[in-house]
Amino acid sequence: MTNPTPQPPSAAPHGTPRLTLRGIRKVYPSVVANDGIDLTVQPGEIHAVLGENGAGKSTLMKIIYGVTRQTEGEIEWEGKTVEVESPAHARSLGIGMVFQHFSLFETLNVTQNVALALPGKPDLRALAKQIEEVSQRYGLPVDPRRMVHALSVGERQRVEIIRCLLQNPRLLIMDEPTSVLTPQAVRKLFETLRQLAAEGCSILYISHKLDEIQELCHTATVLRAGKVTGSCTPSQETPASMARLMIGKDLPVCEHGAASAGGEVRLRLAGLSHASEDPFGTDLKDIHLDVRSGEIVGIAGVSGNGQQELLYAISGEEPLAEKFPVQICGIEAGRMPPDQRRSAGMGFVPEERLGRGAVPRMSLAENALLTAHTGAGLLRSGLINFGAMEKFSTECIAAYNVKCGGPGAEAKSLSGGNLQKYIMGREIMQAPKVLVVAQPTWGVDVGAAAFIRQSLIELRNRGTAILVISEELDELFEISDRIAVIANGRLSPTKPAAETNVEEIGVWMSGMWPGAAGVEEVSHAA
């Protein structure tokens, strides 16, 4: 086994691939995550690994980075067969990884966080200088003295990238890096990655966003259900042709007619302000919004800008001190707990499906009881009406096309997309006057996502007022009638979706909308 000392990126012998995977197979007790995967990455190549959730992308990256071991198959690193034993071993080989969920300590500053990932006991002052150098060289502005909890998500990602770059990697793995960035920050990140590649560093870029891959990557390997279904040169493909490789059929498209104008106000936020209980949370500041019958209002924003807090305040999971800021169908509901708001006509789909939207170890039928107990008449004088519960659940499974073992299946046995369809169905079948949905298609495969969006549009057409909070801009533009942006706990004015575009909303996402009070708090605009 080799353990080469870090060398300049260009030192790799020409013609030898940086990384070769042969027949990688990974078997978990209940699932085969990777099944005979071959992959070759050349020096200086930006190589996309494309696939839906559950296709096996993350498992494959964990094997390369030494987090887990393959069951079969071999890894060849710069021409030599290696067993990657641990992430530390991977780093010593020259492999760096930036995770989708950051691994930083919020109560430490940038330098301290970087020092923790380095071997030995680095001199902090020299390290701070090094960080500044790297950050200037690659256009990743970060102040090494700042505390991590005060950094925006984009800045945190830069810290993660800098942490990897300090170890002179020759392969950088990026796991869904753009899901937390504004469109402008994505541009900036791509420039950095291109510069790195030009210097000889290989990049494995994991994503399911076809347009990004087309713009950035030299080659792409497509995974479906743990197997390689094809390789392509993204610049010579269309998003539709890559989608076909990824999901095995054509990308479904939503039908979206115009909203009926002038419906009554069903959900009104009238100056909603709320201090977050979490010291690292975001305070909500004077939020005004009307959602009318028969329209979908979308709220965009980079995660961590107050979405969680807003959802808790609207759903009643964190009731307010005052009644008036949240009004549901004319009822001042600010102090009501969630069940009373539900009785007032509001349905709510949270972003965490398991553990919040559904109890993992309970059956689907019992999970129907969680919110539909009164709305769908599943009780009889305080006792559970098991027949009605089973019937409701069966209907929901059929109507929303939920793939599962029936109403008796445990919630946690379902895939994310199927559970989301079930929860969505449970809420819609209660005929809510207002429906609030967070991240409707997060972690959901493309087919289920299209189905969920279509269900929302149909519900809108039947007159329900719908509020969608999502970090996927494409999704918001696809289904929303009006769009607003949340940044730093403040909400922008809404704008008809047809009259704005990704660029403008992207600028707003950094807090700079016309007349914004928080313009000085711009955190990580491009």
Next chain:
Amino acid sequence: MLLKLEARPEPSKLMAYLSPLLAVALTLIGGLMVFSALGTDPLEGFRVFFLNPVKDTYGISELLLKATPLMLCAVGLAVGFRANVWNIGAEGQYVMGAVAASGLALYFIDSESAMVLPAMVLAGAIGGALWAAIPAFLRTRFNANEILTSLMLVYIAQLAVSWLAHGPWKDPEGFNFPQTKMFADSALLPMLIEGTRLNFAFVIALGLLTVGYVFMQRSFLGFQMRVAGQADAAARYAGFSATRTIWIGMLAGGATAGIAGMAEVSGPMGQLTEHVSNNYGFAAIIVAFIGRLNPVGIFFGSLLMALLYLGGEQAQQYLNLPSSISKVFQGMLLFFLLGADVFIHYRLRLKGGK
């Protein structure tokens, strides 16, 4: 070759039911080894400990009598445990139930009214529930850990009953023993079988097991408590009150433990002494878990635990073994149960080489 614990993809339902049986079997084997180590013929020990107590009708009636307070305490505790409300203080609530019922019996010692007994049952339930209300209040108001507060209240209850028996409530004609006057007949539970000590409390216990079953498995309130126990955020999302869950969980355990205490002073004892409890409140925790927090399981679990109590007495009498032998068996049972429960979520795998 290496034995390795491997997480199961799904918890095994079969193991969940097998595990208590496995624990019983291991406890028996462990027991035989303890007997041998103490110089007793293991088979003789087994016969005396496990078969002697139930060899005739009287023995069986004694078994049911002992099982009654365990059933009562365990079924109430299970309501809380299912909702992650950890009431460890059933022992103290049992004592306070006994105190409240005794107070009533002593006050009406000259009454022959048929209402005295029902009032005592009620007083026992209220006494236990009030004692459980203290940790519930501390938890909901100050977020104080109910495991610690309920446990500490056990010792306060024990000292309180000791003070009463030695002080204000002491029988003036009792030769200075720390005990109250014997209760009047109107304050004693009627017997179920002539010539035994098995009394009406057993019927109450069966009734409460049924109520517990309906509450936990069939009622919406019971469902809400199960949700609270399994997924905090889901309960919050659904709007199920966490405060209400804690109150119901604590009060259910307190009330049934209080009734158990009442049944003891109004049944076999006929008076209040400072040794009113036999650790039933603590043993009931083991019963609740060995019964899988299910009333049917609790019924059988309490019979088993009662047998350990009786067997321990027999072993003292006929085998000259120390009285702590019962506790050794209780301890082994819980130990093996917790050990066997690992296999609900994990399985053993043989791994060859590195």
